[in-house]
Amino acid sequence: xxxxxxxxxxxxxxxxxxxxxxxxxxxxxxxxxxxxxxxxxxxxxxxxxxxxxxxxxxxxxxxxxxxxxxxxxxxxxxxxxxxxxxxxxxxxxxxxxxxxxxxxxxxxxxxxxxxxxxxxxxxxxxxxxxxxxxxxxxxxxxxxxxxxxxxxxxxxxxxxxxxxxxxxxxxxxxxxxxxxxxxxxxxxxxxxxxxxxxxxxxxxxxxxxxxxxxxxxxxxxxxxxxxxxxxxxxxxxxxxxxxxxxxxxxxxxxxxxxxxxxxxxxxxxxxxxxxxxxxxxxxxxxxxxxxxxxxxxxxxxxxxxxxxxxxxxxxxxxxxxxxxxxxxxxxxxxxxxxxxxxxxxxxxxxxxxxxxxxxxxxxxxxxxxxxxxxxxxxxxxxxxxxxxxxxxxxxxxxxxxxxxxxxxxxxxxxxxxxxxxxxxxxxxxxxxxxxxxxxxxxxxxxxxxxxxxxxxxxxxxxxxxxxxxxxx
Ligand SMILES: [Fe+2]
Numbered sequence: 029x030x031x032x033x034x035x036x037x038x039x040x041x042x043x044x045x046x047x048x049x050x051x052x053x054x055x056x057x058x059x060x061x062x063x064x065x066x067x068x069x070x071x072x073x074x075x076x077x078x079x080x081x082x083x084x085x086x087x088x089x090x091x092x093x094x095x096x097x098x099x100x101x102x103x104x105x106x107x108x109x110x111x112x113x114x115x116x117x118x119x120x121x122x123x124x125x126x127x128x129x130x131x132x133x134x135x136x137x138x139x140x141x142x143x144x145x146x147x148x149x150x151x152x153x154x155x156x157x158x159x160x161x162x163x164x165x166x167x168x169x170x171x172x173x174x175x176x177x178x179x180x181x182x183x184x185x186x187x188x189x190x191x192x193x194x195x196x197x198x199x200x201x202x203x204x205x206x207x208x209x210x211x212x213x214x215x216x217x218x219x220x221x222x223x224x225x226x227x228x229x230x231x232x233x234x235x236x237x238x239x240x241x242x243x244x245x246x247x248x249x250x251x252x253x254x255x256x257x258x259x260x261x262x263x264x265x266x267x268x269x270x271x272x273x274x275x276x277x278x279x280x281x282x283x284x285x286x287x288x289x290x291x292x293x294x295x296x297x298x299x300x301x302x303x304x305x306x307x308x309x310x311x312x313x314x315x316x317x318x319x320x321x322x323x324x325x326x327x328x329x330x331x332x333x334x335x336x337x338x339x340x341x342x343x344x345x346x347x348x349x350x351x352x353x354x355x356x357x358x359x360x361x362x363x364x365x366x367x368x369x370x371x372x373x374x375x376x377x378x379x380x381x382x383x384x385x386x387x388x389x390x391x392x393x394x395x396x397x398x399x400x401x402x403x404x405x406x407x408x409x410x411x412x413x414x415x416x417x418x419x420x421x422x423x424x425x426x427x428x429x430x431x432x433x434x435x436x437x438x439x440x441x442x443x444x445x446x447x448x449x450x451x452x453x454x455x456x457x458x459x460x461x462x463x464x465x466x467x468x469x470x471x472x473x474x475x476x477x478x479x480x481x482x483x484x485x486x487x488x489x490x491x492x493x494x495x496x497x498x499x500x
Contacts, residue, residue: 045200046070047207047302051138054210055479067211068218074208075222078297085228085293089279092272099232100268107238120243122236127403128312129247130396132240134192135308138206140253143179144169145209145478146226149216152473154497155466158277161270162227163497168267170481173491181482182253190249191395197320204302212295213478221288224274225295231267233258236305245421318404319358321397323351339364370409373402451485465496472496 044052050070053063086095110121123129147166153159171177187193212223241254259266280288303311326348337344340360347357361367366378373379381389382398393401455471462468475481475489 045203047200047203048138048198051142051203051207051210054207054214055142057477057479058474059214064214067207068215071208071211071215071219071222074204074211074298074301075294077301078294081297081300083293083297085225085296087289089275089289092275096232096268096272103233103235103238106235110235110239110242114242120246122239122309123243123247124312124314125403125406125408126247126249127314127317127396127400128309129244129249130190130192130399131312131317132305132309133187133190134195134396135198135202135303135311136305137183137187137192137195138198138203139209140183141180142206142209142213142478143183145206146212146223146230148213148477149223151476151493152216154469154493154500158274160497161277162224162274165227165231165267165270167490167494167497170476170490171487172494173487173489175482175487177256178482178487178490179253179256180478182256184482186250186253191398194394197324199303201303202308205299205304208298208301210478219291219295220278221291222295222298224271224278225292226298227295228271228275228292229296229299231271233268234305236309240305248418248421248424250421314400314404315355315358318400319354321393321400322354322357325392326351326354339366367405369405370407371405372410373405376405379405449484451483452488455485455489459492465500469493469496 047070050063050067053059054067059067084095086092113121123132144166147162147169150159150162151166154163169179171179171181175181184193187195208226212219212226216223237254237257241251241258244251244254275292279285339347339357340363342360347353347360358367361378362369366376368376374383379401382393382401455475458471459468462471472489472493475486476493477486480486481490
């Protein structure tokens with residue numbers, strides 16, 4: 029196989045499902061009123077679904093502290109058992125290899141890319157002290173305007189670092205959680221009890237966060253995005269505690285609270301809809317994922333190979349005519365010696381086409397796709413790092429820090445307000461004209477929404493909002 033040219037292909041259009049369509053229409057700086065109305069109708073259907081699920085929330089809010097303590101203790105015990113299992117030589121529980129971990133990172137990206145969004149609609153209530161805890165939680169999700177601490181920006185960097193930023197091929201179920209969060213973001217005034225209930229569920233420390241962080245580190249992947257949630261969501265003083273306090277603070281005064289409690293419970297159960305962390309992790313099959321990647325490539329590459337590229341007597345273009353032949357192509361590549369399974373990837377000629385800067389297929393596979401191929405070739409039979417044990421992420425970071433000066437020593441600024449950006453100049457001009465704190469906040473609120481808070485102007489707006497909120 030020796031393709032003389034591999035054209036950069038057009039994106040293959042896939043018809044998005046209902047949740048993804050809603051997600052895309054809501055993740056805009058100012059979603060259209062029609063999109064918001066549609067989101068409310070969709071959310072009502074999800075709430076009706078949630079109604080059918082079992083709920084472990086206590087019916088009396090006075091029992092919430094004991095419930096929170098019990099949940100935390102149970103997760104602590106389960107994690108201790110996991111660690112003991114690993115120390116006794118047990119295998120990783122979640123991720124069979126790095127490709128599996130990156131598959132997960134991509135698979136939950138629609139949710140993580142809108143992290144914190146469900147609380148956005150409360151930011152308009154900055155003058156009402158009952159909302160202070162939840163608004164603080166939202167601002168902490170946004171890193172208080174520091175790009176390094178903004179959870180969405182952090183996740184984007186993690187995706188980009190491993191060549192996972194082109195997210196395609198996900199199911200509509202994988203957009204359900206993100207769409208719920210965005211629908212709540214743009215419906216807080218209609219769905220306040222549901223927002224509070226959803227937040228109560230989302231901010232509890234789950235076991236999967238702890239295990240994911242542990243196994244990411246072990247695989248040499250940065251676990252920080254996950255560890256920051258372990259520390260930030262803590263039940264003593266963190267987001268979980270604030271979530272519980274908000275129930276008491278925003279409980280209605282003039283009603284008996286039954287309707288509020290019922291709606292809060294439904295909001296809490298929204299957390300269980302769509303594809304969750306474990307669903308995504310368990311849906312991984314290395315060969316199926318590699319075949320999906322090859323099938324996607326086939327639409328782009330079927331006219332890009334010369335006629336003399338033949339595998340088992342057929343031209344590459346012929347193999348690529350039908351995406352369902354991807355598995356057959358993989359077997360043919362193995363049989364004809366282009367792929368050597370069970371050997372280090374560098375020993376496969378096909379791998380060299382992708383890897384070498386002068387290779388005919390250099391740049392065709394993203395970092396993620398290369399990892400999937402590498403792990404499939406190695407087939408769990410190649411000692412990592414050619415016989416050397418792979419460093420954990422933390423160990424490799426310690427090694428790097430001893431060799432390189434830190435970012436602060438290089439004078440890097442966490443919040444570069446001097447960045448050249450037309451939006452920033454415009455915002456500054458508008459703020460100068462504002463006559464009151466309320467005027468300033470009215471300018472800032474639209475910019476700290478899910479679609480904009482991680483941009484330079486959104487980060488600036490978040491810093492300003494945070495400063496004024498703290499002193500309100
Ligand atoms: Fe977060």
